[in-house]
Amino acid sequence: MATILQQVYAEAAAGSASQTLTLSQTITAGSTVVVMTGFGRTGGTPDISSVVNNGTANTYTQVTGARGANTTNNPRMMTDVWYVDGANGSGTTVTVTFNTTSATVTFVGVIEFSNTLSPSVNYGAGASGATTPAVAGTISVPGGQLLLSCIITAAGTVNSVASPWTAVVGSVSFMSAYYDLPPAGTYGPTYTLSGNNRWASSTVGADLIAVTNNASNVLLKKVT
Numbered sequence: 001m002a003t004i005l006q007q008v009y010a011e012a013a014a015g016s017a018s019q020t021l022t023l024s025q026t027i028t029a030g031s032t033v034v035v036m037t038g039f040g041r042t043g044g045t046p047d048i049s050s051v052v053n054n055g056t057a058n059t060y061t062q063v064t065g066a067r068g069a070n071t072t073n074n075p076r077m078m079t080d081v082w083y084v085d086g087a088n089g090s091g092t093t094v095t096v097t098f099n100t101t102s103a104t105v106t107f108v109g110v111i112e113f114s115n116t117l118s119p120s121v122n123y124g125a126g127a128s129g130a131t132t133p134a135v136a137g138t139i140s141v142p143g144g145q146l147l148l149s150c151i152i153t154a155a156g157t158v159n160s161v162a163s164p165w166t167a168v169v170g171s172v173s174f175m176s177a178y179y180d181l182p183p184a185g186t187y188g189p190t191y192t193l194s195g196n197n198r199w200a201s202s203t204v205g206a207d208l209i210a211v212t213n214n215a216s217n218v219l220l221k222k223v224t
Contacts, residue, residue, distance in 0.1 A: 041104060
């Protein structure tokens with residue numbers, strides 16, 4: 001039976017070249033760890049250089065198709081999702097390194113599952129735009145997955161996400177959302193923005209053997 005083991009979220013101010021999250025508990029051997037991130041930079045093309053754990057040799061893989069980028073003007077933004085299946089245990093932090101030494105802002109969220117299928121995160125779509133509502137990338141799933149999404153804006157506000165997706169508390173300019181166990185179909189959340197409406201987003205789906213806890217336990221919890 002699949003169980004959500006832990007969820008953490010944090011953000012860093014301007015000038016960050018990387019961001020490290022301290023997990024609420026040690027990574028469980030054999031689990032799946034999903035890392036959702038967004039950041040902005042002035043000039044150049046934003047990208048992720050690496051995602052690593054301390055004390056382990058976990059190899060994180062970028063979810064195919066999940067990267068969203070908006071590089072029409074500064075700040076140039078991106079969102080992305082990386083994951084590892086069959087994780088080695090003992091890690092207590094996750095570090096995301098960006099391809100710049102002076103990111104304008106960074107956001108990272110981590111969710112860890114047990115007893116997922118392998119490979120687990122088999123669906124991904126990125127998108128970008130400059131209008132509201134913002135329709136994130138869409139993925140087609142056979143049903144019974146956990147769907148996750150994140151969005152970042154240039155300097156505006158992410159106000160809400162349309163049902164049946166549920167918003168996760170984040171920053172003014174960043175939001176995560178989830179949709180638990182949808183039926184077969186094509187899905188992508190719709191976010192309402194205000195202010196500067198330039199945005200980038202990622203949407204992914206994770207295959208689960210079964211889910212033992214309810215949707216309220218899927219939230220990314222902000223690190224204080």
